[in-house]
Amino acid sequence: MTKHQKRLAVPKSWPVERKEEAYTTKAGAGPHGEEGVPLLIVLRDVLGYVDSKKEARYALDQDSILINGKAVSDERRPVGMFDILAFVEREEFYRVFPDEGGRLSLTPIDEDAAGSKLGKIAGKTQVAGGDTQLTLHDGQTLLVDEDADYNTNDSIVVSNDDDEIVAHFTYEEGALVTAVRGAHAGRIGTIDQIQVTPGSGSNNVQIDANDGEDFETVEEYVVVIDENFTGGDDE
Incomplete structure (x- = not known):
């Protein structure tokens, strides 16, 4: 090949x-x-x-x-x-x-910031033994307690040393996000509204953009972040 x-x-x-x-x-x-x-x-x-x-x-x-x-x-x-x-x-x-x-x-x-990485939760499944397995956007998998409050589309920060979760950002209205694909890739803003689409269609997300030009994109294209992930070395 x-x-x-x-x-x-x-x-x-x-x-x-x-x-x-x-x-x-x-x-x-x-x-x-x-x-x-x-x-x-x-x-x-x-x-x-x-x-x-x-x-x-x-x-x-x-x-x-x-x-x-x-x-x-x-x-x-x-x-x-x-x-x-x-x-x-x-x-x-x-x-x-x-x-x-x-x-x-x-x-x-x-x-210090290089000691952990951000991951978007792409999947959540129950596994034998009562634990829950989280699958991140890059394919990494993590086991968490069954009653842990993590959901698909949330973001977590994972320590590179021991794979421990050190921060959790919930996907919800008011969350800071960045678009990672589509026409608005690279733009950052706050979720104004999540429009749930019935059936198997993608949910739409309305975002109040930091640059003042609000936009709309599909749920799959956004990742929840916090201000430490927007650039710079001030973490």
């Missing part, structure tokens, strides 16, 4: 120029599905820390490049929304965050 991807066919979230060359690196198996960007693209095309796949592999062999607190050895490892990138030797830390237009970009954060 080829390890190359036609640039014109990559997801809109990938931070690559589609017309510069015919091909780019294909993401390997891992989190985020087809939206995941190969780490090589981040190191080479976004940050400019390496010039080639060979240099990327050498850098990764030093165990000083971490994603969500874990050293990475595969340059094709997918990087996606809300992942935490740490460059230990450089003392640089970034959160992957969608910018306007939906492209994934890197937001500098401080070392």
Whole structure:
């Protein structure tokens, strides 16, 4: 199977120029599905820390490049929304965050903020033994007590050290959210109204935008955040 991807066919979230060359690196198996960007693209095309796949592999062999607190050895490892990138030797830390237009970009954060990552709850199921399993947007699963008050579309902050939940943001009217896909990707605002659609259709969300231009999008495209996730290094 080829390890190359036609640039014109990559997801809109990938931070690559589609017309510069015919091909780019294909993401390997891992989190985020087809939206995941190969780490090589981040190191080479976004940050400019390496010039080639060979240099990327050498850098990764030093165990000083971490994603969500874990050293990475595969340059094709997918990087996606809300992942935490740490460059230990450089003392640089970034959160992957969608910018306007939906492209994934890197937001500098401080070392303390790099100790945990945000996740949107995409699924909630009961498992044997009485626990509840939460599935996050990137495929990570967590077990919580059966009576824990977590619901689909809520967001949680998970410690990279021990997978403990350290914060919980409820999906509700008045919550601060960011749009991560669609025409309004990258915009931030407060939920004014959740319009429930009968049947199997998507619910619509009306958002009072921070930029003053209110907008409406579908529920699947919004993620609950708090002010610490909008950028900057003041966490």
